[in-house]
Amino acid sequence: MSTTIGAPAVVADRLRRVFGDFIAVDDVSFEVREGEIFGFLGPNGAGKTTTIKMLAGLLLPSSGRGSVAGLDILTQSEAIKRRIGYMSQLFSLYADLRVDENIAFFSGLYGVPRQRRAERRDWALQMAGLAGQGKRLTGELPLGLKQRLALGCAVLHEPRILFLDEPTSGVDPLSRRRFWDLIDALTQQGTTVFVSTHYMEEAEYCHRLALMNRGQLIALDTPAQLRAGVKEPLLELHTDDGPRAVEALQDLPGVVETAMFGRAVHVALRDLAGAREAIAARLADRGLALDALNPIAPSLEDAFVSIVRAAGGAPVG
Amino acid sequence: MTPPNTVVAGTRPAIGVAGLTRRFGATLAVDGLSFEVASGELFGLVGPDGAGKTTTLRMLAGVLRPTSGDAVLGGVSVARDPEGVKHEIAYMSQRFGLYADLTVLENLQFYADLYQVPQEERAARLVRLFHFSNLQPFKDRLAGKLSGGMKQKLGLSCALIHQPKILLLDEPTFGVDPISRRDLWLIVHDMVAQGVTVVVSTAYMDEAERFDRVALLHQGKLLALDSPAALQRSLAGEVLVVQVDPARAARDLLRSHPRVRRAALFGDKLHVTVASAADDAPAIDAALRAAGLVPGELHAAAASMEDVFIERMAEAA
Numbered sequence: 001m002s003t004t005i006g007a008p009a010v011v012a013d014r015l016r017r018v019f020g021d022f023i024a025v026d027d028v029s030f031e032v033r034e035g036e037i038f039g040f041l042g043p044n045g046a047g048k049t050t051t052i053k054m055l056a057g058l059l060l061p062s063s064g065r066g067s068v069a070g071l072d073i074l075t076q077s078e079a080i081k082r083r084i085g086y087m088s089q090l091f092s093l094y095a096d097l098r099v100d101e102n103i104a105f106f107s108g109l110y111g112v113p114r115q116r117r118a119e120r121r122d123w124a125l126q127m128a129g130l131a132g133q134g135k136r137l138t139g140e141l142p143l144g145l146k147q148r149l150a151l152g153c154a155v156l157h158e159p160r161i162l163f164l165d166e167p168t169s170g171v172d173p174l175s176r177r178r179f180w181d182l183i184d185a186l187t188q189q190g191t192t193v194f195v196s197t198h199y200m201e202e203a204e205y206c207h208r209l210a211l212m213n214r215g216q217l218i219a220l221d222t223p224a225q226l227r228a229g230v231k232e233p234l235l236e237l238h239t240d241d242g243p244r245a246v247e248a249l250q251d252l253p254g255v256v257e258t259a260m261f262g263r264a265v266h267v268a269l270r271d272l273a274g275a276r277e278a279i280a281a282r283l284a285d286r287g288l289a290l291d292a293l294n295p296i297a298p299s300l301e302d303a304f305v306s307i308v309r310a311a312g313g314a315p316v317g
Numbered sequence: 318m319t320p321p322n323t324v325v326a327g328t329r330p331a332i333g334v335a336g337l338t339r340r341f342g343a344t345l346a347v348d349g350l351s352f353e354v355a356s357g358e359l360f361g362l363v364g365p366d367g368a369g370k371t372t373t374l375r376m377l378a379g380v381l382r383p384t385s386g387d388a389v390l391g392g393v394s395v396a397r398d399p400e401g402v403k404h405e406i407a408y409m410s411q412r413f414g415l416y417a418d419l420t421v422l423e424n425l426q427f428y429a430d431l432y433q434v435p436q437e438e439r440a441a442r443l444v445r446l447f448h449f450s451n452l453q454p455f456k457d458r459l460a461g462k463l464s465g466g467m468k469q470k471l472g473l474s475c476a477l478i479h480q481p482k483i484l485l486l487d488e489p490t491f492g493v494d495p496i497s498r499r500d501l502w503l504i505v506h507d508m509v510a511q512g513v514t515v516v517v518s519t520a521y522m523d524e525a526e527r528f529d530r531v532a533l534l535h536q537g538k539l540l541a542l543d544s545p546a547a548l549q550r551s552l553a554g555e556v557l558v559v560q561v562d563p564a565r566a567a568r569d570l571l572r573s574h575p576r577v578r579r580a581a582l583f584g585d586k587l588h589v590t591v592a593s594a595a596d597d598a599p600a601i602d603a604a605l606r607a608a609g610l611v612p613g614e615l616h617a618a619a620a621s622m623e624d625v626f627i628e629r630m631a632e633a634a
Contacts, residue, residue, distance in 0.1 A: 042494070043464070043465060043466060043492060043493055043494030043495075043497070044465040044492035044493070045464055045465045046494075142367075142536075143365070143366055143367055169366075170365055170366030170367075170520055171365055171366065172364070172365035172368075172535065172626075172630070173365070173522055173623045173626055173627055174626075174627050174630055174631075175365075177581060177582065177627075180582070181565075184565055198492055199521075200523075200584075201523070201583060201584040202584075203584075204583075204584030204585045205582070205584070205585075213494070214464070223584075223585060224585070241510070242506060243503060243506035243507055243509075243510050244510065246503060246506075259499040259502075259503075260499070260502050260503065260506060260527065262523075262526035262527050262545075263526060263527060263545075300584075301495050304495050305495050305496055305499075308494070308495075308496060309496075
């Protein structure tokens with residue numbers, strides 16, 4: 001996918017945030033280009049939400065600097081809030097208001113000019129798949145519709161930059177796909193989208209990905225480059241007893257990592273030479289069947305694990 | 318009542334669920350579920366938030382009374398003897414009760430006392446649990462200071478200290494980093510290898526392929542129940558995986574192609590459902606090239622569980 005190269009829409013410069021003795025975000029720096037879908041990936045507690053809150057002007061950093069749409073996050077957080085759209089994993093909609101009332105409320109909050117409100121309302125209803133249903137009570141909508149309405153409300157004022165914090169968490173797969181179609185449509189119109197997720201397949205939709213672990217940025221690149229960066233060759237093994245095969249292979253010389261992937265076993269190797277023979281011999285030795293053993297391309301999850309290991313072992317702390 | 322989804326003849330089910338229903342006010346959280354889980358089976362409850370996974374597991378665990386219907390675990394009815402069920406099972410909820418101010422080892426010892434695990438059996442069991450959880454180096458760390466993934470692993474280890482016959486796990490991998498996720502699955506597979514019946518809920522469709530059988534849940538109802546392979550085969554038509562840039566434009570183009578039943582994005586690739594992969598691939602390839610979209614790869618593939626879920630959702634709607 002092509003990106004518009006321009007002035008950075010978002011700059012994080014050595015951002016750090018401490019809560020008591022816990023370092024939530026530790027010296028994180030990156031730039032997001034205008035028109036880019038920038039993905040923020042990492043487990044719960046990795047520092048994703050804290051970083052987004054600092055950039056969205058909701059939380060002051062302990063140290064470091066940053067800017068959003070050219071505005072300073074330390075001194076211009078109020079102005080930032082009017083220039084961005086923000087949607088968190090906990091929807092900001094009022095459950096006891098009707099759909100129209102929620103849209104009217106957010107139009108007022110974001111200062112949408114009066115003469116444009118009817119047009120923007122119709123647009124939001126359309127994009128949420130709620131055309132003609134403005135009188136429905138928001139709390140009674142299915143989760144997927146609520147989440148699209150929340151996105152509609154977050155962009156009523158046509159922000160140039162959109163922050164989405166795990167917007168699709170727990171949403172059914174069909175609604176997730178539709179949601180990403182909306183994100184794509186917004187970026188086609190030049191909106192910059194900063195989105196966090198822990199769905200690996202959603203990460204593939206992003207132009208670039210930042211991997212967070214224990215408060216630190218451990219990788220930043222395109223999904224293709226991150227996958228290409230996995231140096232260890234991978235084999236996919238089909239056997240009759242995956243868990244026992246994992247155990248049998250994990251101390252085999254040259255094996256970096258073994259893991260269950262569905263019903264198959266992924267074996268990461270230091271070197272492909274001689275590996276097939278060694279694996280076959282070890283499985284035969286333990287009385288395990290070898291139904292298939294084929295080289296495969298690494299997934300983003302393989303890349304993530306490889307990068308975390310390279311960054312100093314298991315994600316603990 | 319005879320459950321329609323019965324297990325292989327000749328095996329005694331570990332769990333039998335018949336017409337299980339739970340209502341919260343006007344909402345039917347679980348709507349007449351009937352299924353059986355075979356002894357020693359790895360059984361998945363798969364669906365988005367609001368599908369009824371947690372409510373179902375809470376009823377199976379005897380902590381929430383069904384509005385109607387019943388479930389029988391190890392011969393004990395949850396409707397008649399909810400306390401008795403607790404001796405048959407181990408249950409790990411999404412908020413498992415770890416003591417933040419106790420160390421890893423102290424938590425394990427506390428649960429061993431609670432479940433009255435004989436002293437002479439404890440050492441061997443701890444070795445086994447530490448082997449898969451990789452928590453040994455952190456045994457003296459306070460539970461409150463563990464990462465999210467390590468907390469989940471400790472919670473699971475505590476639930477397993479008394480070697481139950483049936484294990485119920487509510488979204489154990491949600492939001493957990495990929496490395497901890499791998500460890501968690503190893504523990505689960507080890508339990509299955511030891512003959513334990515395991516029911517796991519997940520919102521991650523890609524985890525569904527790990528199970529012996531999968532119950533796809535949506536809005537409290539059973540959409541489908543079968544082995545992953547059978548569910549994938551049950552999908553009408555065949556799937557072509559197409560790698561092409563820009564993928565969304567290609568998808569929109571293919572959606573109006575007469576041979577295409579469905580076209581959807583999967584990460585950076587398209588899944589195109591056609592009547593026959595072999596017969597239709599050349600036409601798809603030609604249509605893309607005619608529009609100046611040259612596919613980088615185009616080949617037949619097995620349908621994913623997400624394809625199955627979306628198809629069944631559409632049928633049920």
